[in-house]
Amino acid sequence: MTTTPIARASQARSLGRMLVVRVLGTIGILLVLSIIVFSMLHLAPGDIVKNLLGNRASSPEAIAAIRAQYNLDQPLYMQYLIWLGNTLTGDFGQSIRLQDSVSNVIGSRLGITAALSGLAFLLAVIVAVPLGVQSAVRSGSWIDRFATGFGIVGLSAPTFAVGLLLLYTFAFYLPIFPVYGSGDGGLDTLWHLVLPAITLALGLGAIILKLTRTAMLRELESDYVTFGRARGLPDRQVHLIALRNATIPIVTGASLVLTFLVGGTVLAETTFALPGLGTLLQGSVLFKDIAVVQALTLLVAVTIAIIALLADLAYIFLDPRIRAKESAQ
Secondary structure, three states: OOOOHHHHHHHHHHHHHHHHHHHHHHHHHHHHHHHHHHHHHHHOOOOHHHHHHOOOOOOHHHHHHHHHHOOOOOOHHHHHHHHHHHHHOOOOOEEOOOOEEHHHHHHHHHHHHHHHHHHHHHHHHHHHHHHHHHHHHOOOOHHHHHHHHHHHHHHHOOHHHHHHHHHHHHHHHOOOOOOOOOOOOOHHHHHHOHHHHHHHHHHHHHHHHHHHHHHHHHHHOOHHHHHHHHOOOOHHHHHHHHHHHHHHHHHHHHHHHOOHHHHHHHHHHHHOOOOOHHHHHHHHHHHOOHHHHHHHHHHHHHHHHHHHHHHHHHHHHHOHHHHHHHHHO
16 A cells, blocks of 8 residues: 555654654653752752851851852742753852862763763663573573573662672672773773673663563564464564564663663762762762752753653654554544
8 A cells, every 4th residue: 555645744744743742741841850950959958058058167258159159039930940041051050069060070970971871781782682582582491591590680689789799700809800990081991881881781681681581472472473484484584573573662661771770870880989970979969069969860850851752752663553543643
């Protein structure tokens, strides 16, 4: 059946309208989250000025500077609007602890956390997806038992315990990898990130492995697979067709569990003494550096919202049934 240009244009308009609705919904969620993040300043117990000063000694000049910087003399809604406007332009205020702008502090550490998260996600996908597929195709074999054991260990082992075990084994007793730090840049930094990335990838890979195995098993038990085998299609071709249909829940699930890395980086960076956003958040919470905590919380919320939006869009574009349903509305 051929599709006319008018039908294709109508479908494109429907998908465009759906995309705009999803983006506007994400913006609405972020606005609500921004109100919650801003409220952290006023909901924290104790005096606002003392909280913003952190552990520093207060003086009349410092108190006046803090009140002027955060517009504490303005009505609450004006404080929020001014804070939101500054945030949208990248001005998150001044770090009390590090005596630098929050944007500079976050920007200097963002690369390490992004590289660590990307490497961990890549390792998890490269190992977990093929292992999950083979586990489903050869259900009941030694590969399936190995994959099941890997999944149980990955899901049950705490991140910090895995990190310490790898640290003692491959950095202390067998000095293959560096013990701590982020290196001198380039390949040296990548070498320093191997053990932290494996630490994070273990738990993430276990989740992706379970998702892949479950999705493949469901597809392999479908009628079209039985029909394809009855028509004499080779096993390799049948498995590729099943994997293509199983891709939808795998991609959607993997995108959502990517948010697992956001919390996991705090423990991994602390274990391996990496100067990333995780250790920055830990130190800022302990020092009551509220401006940095607000910025990092908002950054994490934006990252998770964008990942969820991309996962939603991937689900729509990978499944033609969803596209047809959206176009019909």
